Amino acid sequence: xxxxxxxxxxxxxxxxxxxxEAAVNYINGQSHHGYKFTVNRVKDIRVVPQGPNNAIxxxxxxxxxxxxxxxxxxxxxxxxxxxxxxxxxxxxCDVKLQKVDGVFSVIASKCHSHEDSxxxxxKVCPDCPLLAKMNNTEVLETVSAALNDYNSxxxxxxxxxxxxxxxxxxxxxxxxxxxxxxxxxTNCSAEEAKANVEAxxxxxEDQSNFGFCKAVMxxxxxxxxxxxxxxxxxxxxxxxxxxxxxxxxTYAHPGQDTS
Amino acid sequence: SVTKKAVAKVAQHDKVPxxxxxxxxxxxxxxxxxxxxxx
Numbered sequence: 361x362x363x364x365x366x367x368x369x370x371x372x373x374x375x376x377x378x379x380x381e382a383a384v385n386y387i388n389g390q391s392h393h394g395y396k397f398t399v400n401r402v403k404d405i406r407v408v409p410q411g412p413n414n415a416i417x418x419x420x421x422x423x424x425x426x427x428x429x430x431x432x433x434x435x436x437x438x439x440x441x442x443x444x445x446x447x448x449x450x451x452x453c454d455v456k457l458q459k460v461d462g463v464f465s466v467i468a469s470k471c472h473s474h475e476d477s478x479x480x481x482x483k484v485c486p487d488c489p490l491l492a493k494m495n496n497t498e499v500l501e502t503v504s505a506a507l508n509d510y511n512s513x514x515x516x517x518x519x520x521x522x523x524x525x526x527x528x529x530x531x532x533x534x535x536x537x538x539x540x541x542x543x544x545x546t547n548c549s550a551e552e553a554k555a556n557v558e559a560x561x562x563x564x565e566d567q568s569n570f571g572f573c574k575a576v577m578x579x580x581x582x583x584x585x586x587x588x589x590x591x592x593x594x595x596x597x598x599x600x601x602x603x604x605x606x607x608x609x610t611y612a613h614p615g616q617d618t619s
Numbered sequence: 620s621v622t623k624k625a626v627a628k629v630a631q632h633d634k635v636p637x638x639x640x641x642x643x644x645x646x647x648x649x650x651x652x653x654x655x656x657x658x
Contacts (some may be wrong), residue, residue: 371650372651401651403650404649404650422650422656424656443653443656501631
């Protein structure tokens, strides 16, 4: 009597969890923008045996954005998941993997991400700041002011903007702009940059030093700007991040540096 | 000699009638558990 087909793999089975982990590590490894994502749920999984110790797996994953920038060296398991009230971003990925002798390799993946609906956020937190568009004028002005402020006070190398990670604007109570952006160290000191900022270029890949900044601009009830930047130090391999940011994001003064 | 063991008779109304060979359905394999929060 032919052997009965193996029971379908459950989405919480250890093998499904291992496949999901391999898939999300691949997705984060391939991404050059934004933040790291983590698995919130394995929505579906299908296994197509290819022979002894060889199978193709189709995994449907529900992901959530973490607070770790994609360039951060922090291990994914140490990355905090952004809560709903912080305007979570969710991802959906369909990943095709092959498992040969217990080793997973990703053959293809297709993902898309989107911010949670404003209505959902309002349900859990009526006054929480919502995500603003990347090319919002207030956002661009806050990023420019924050980077200028940091560069004017630092003894570190002069930092250039790589991309804006996210931005939120709170209109009540007060008027507050919150921005997060990725930066890269240049071959200039802050002093040298004052003399000739055009000469300040990102360090070459074998010396690259990326970092991340968070800034809060309070406009009302009183003016105030707080900036906090953290450089990661040199990491290998440094992904080839384009100098400017996301396609479609325009700056207050296109083509002009933020200094 | 074989003696019949006295076994308390289960009250008929406690027993749920089940068809012969009834096998409880396995838990649905997917979707899996939610690890952080439902979105």
